[in-house]
């Protein structure tokens with residue numbers, strides 16, 4: 083059943099500055115639960131900063147961010163992950179020295195509820211949880227098309243597969259809101275197409291809210307139900323892809339850049 087009730091994320095009048103640079107300028111976003119939505123805009127528009135603010139990497143200098151009606155402004159990235167927001171990065175970040183399986187397991191077992199003592203005593207409770215984690219890891223690897231790669235080191239994976247692994251890892255913490263920062267960056271057209279299908283499938287299968295930043299306009303236009311357009315830190319347009327595409331302000335922002 084599609085869960086699309088209410089607003090899962092409020093970004094209210096949020097501003098972020100770095101020295102003299104206003105990276106995000108009084109921005110507002112209201113994201114409905116269950117949406118597959120996107121943020122677009124020229125380079126330097128403030129899109130990644132917006133994700134860094136939502137995921138707790140930065141605290142805004144003005145404004146408030148609410149997730150599931152709870153203020154998360156000023157909370158740490160770990161706290162925010164715990165509340166149900168998970169993300170990927172524009173520049174892939176994976177754990178080197180851990181194989182594909184363990185990269186995802188690490189994120190999945192953050193939720194394990196047993197003590198170190200129970201773990202070394204090897205209690206049945208621990209075995210049961212371990213089995214649950216293992217089947218979850220396999221599930222997420224399968225979802226992104228990485229079954230069979232469990233033992234491979236991430237640095238030996240083709241670039242497109244590293245991107246998929248990052249998504250599997252983000253999913254393993256069971257987010258209600260998944261933030262994807264340019265998931266298709268560096269992929270060839272066939273890989274972009276494939277990734278699009280994977281994102282669509284994840285959205286449907288897991289019934290989660292997804293907000294993605296993307297430069298591939300054809301991808302954004304075909305998979306997103308709603309878009310926000312940023313330029314010079316401000317949200318200059320919001321709506322369905324068709325109306326946003328025809329917005330004079332948006333055309334000006336793109337043609338001018």
Ligand SMILES: Nc1ncnc2c1ncn2[C@@H]1O[C@H](COP(=O)(O)OP(=O)(O)O)[C@@H](O)[C@H]1O
Nearest residue numbers: 100103104105124125126127128129130131132
């Ligand atoms: N940590 C930082 N320190 C200084 N300036 C930053 C930092 N992060 C982002 N910026 C600046 O903020 C603006 C927006 O950047 P960013 O959010 O990365 O844009 P986008 O993701 O839309 O390309 C840019 O001018 C960028 O140089």
Ligand SMILES: [Mg+2]
Nearest residue numbers: 129130131172
């Ligand atoms: Mg960016």
